[in-house]
Amino acid sequence: MNSAPEKIAIAIVTFNRSTYLKELLASAAAMDTPPFKIVVVDNASTDDTQDVLAAAIKDFPEGLVINHRLDTNTGGSGGFSEGTKVALEQGADWVWLMDDDVEILPDALEQFAPWMQRFKVIHGRRYDFDGTPFYWQAKFNEFLGVPLPYSGKQFGREGYAVTNSGTFEGMLISADIVRKIGLPDPRFFISWDDAAYAWLAAQHTDVVYVDAFVLKRKREQKQVNLGIRHLNDGSPLFRFHVIRNRAYVGKYFAEYGKLNRVGFGIGTALTLAKEVFRLVVVQHTLKGLGDLARGFRANRALWRDKSWRPMDPADVPAQLTNDR
Incomplete structure (x- = not known):
């Protein structure tokens, strides 16, 4: 073993x-x-x-x-x-x-x-x-x-x-x-x-x-089996953040020179479409559309935030020299 x-x-x-x-x-x-x-x-x-x-x-x-x-x-x-x-x-x-x-x-x-x-x-x-x-x-x-x-x-x-x-x-x-x-x-x-x-x-x-x-x-969880993956239900908090946080993902991609703005925009549209599909097919409702709209507005605001910086590795605790 x-x-x-x-x-x-x-x-x-x-x-x-x-x-x-x-x-x-x-x-x-x-x-x-x-x-x-x-x-x-x-x-x-x-x-x-x-x-x-x-x-x-x-x-x-x-x-x-x-x-x-x-x-x-x-x-x-x-x-x-x-x-x-x-x-x-x-x-x-x-x-x-x-x-x-x-x-x-x-x-x-x-x-x-x-x-x-x-x-x-x-x-x-x-x-x-x-x-x-x-x-x-x-x-x-x-x-x-x-x-x-x-x-x-x-x-x-x-x-x-x-x-x-x-x-x-x-x-x-x-x-x-x-x-x-x-x-x-x-x-x-x-x-x-x-x-x-x-x-x-x-x-x-x-x-x-x-x-x-x-x-x-x-x-x-409630879920639908799509063959290549399972699609679970989502909460209002999830719906808001899954759209808002696309901006954070994009900013990290940009830090490493991997951001294609056209492609990323298509990816965001696909993400939004997937969440609408999730609402209809898994949760049988459209009441969460407002969460997605709020998330998109917050997404736009984050993209405009020039003060954003990635997490700083200097903030990670240093390696200990002695065993505990």
Whole structure:
């Protein structure tokens, strides 16, 4: 059996889903190889999350679980930015980012171990809530500025596929890469943050999707199976941010000289069309059109913001010289 490196920190972001968090932490306690640290970022939950967390911590060695509660809800983006920062402050060599509505498979770190010798940003496979393999294989089309499913077999002979997109539902990233590209950008709040972060990483290293199951998704969602991908339902917050945050993606593309304004505009139009399709086909309503319109107005305002700067790698905690 492959042994996993010692300093993998799990960064979990949670908000008002204490039942899922309890199940996730129980799965973490049952891992064959325990992580170096578990950082739980509580995004100002108003339910019994803190009570659940206090009880769950007793199942771990002292100091392994860090309860990091925020005063305000910073969205998934802010939570993952903060979780990554705290993990690196603790001395982690790797950060495994995940939402609260997943379950960790017992041998997850052993499954990751051989890949960590070769790559710096890794996505393992996930089971869906019904136990079937969850389909995820997205890659940025840089002309359009949108991640699209890539065709063909998911994995080559060696058991991995190179991508340039990502998800915070299971992205494992080396601290070395975080120090090159900066922390996850909290300004996204939700949507596009993980895809854009993996794209940034892909400008410096290979980002891969490996044929190794490490997580199971727990939350059931309304969805339509389109064959090449599943389309889930979306919230008003999601609809607003998925359009607004296109501006952030475009600005990062421009920083690396990869922005094609015509193509990116087409990509934004396609994104808008997809969200209208989602409303009609998955949610059977048009009531969310106002959210998309507000998002588009905010998108235009962000494009005009000349003060915007990318995340600064200088803000990433320095590597510790001594083991903890």
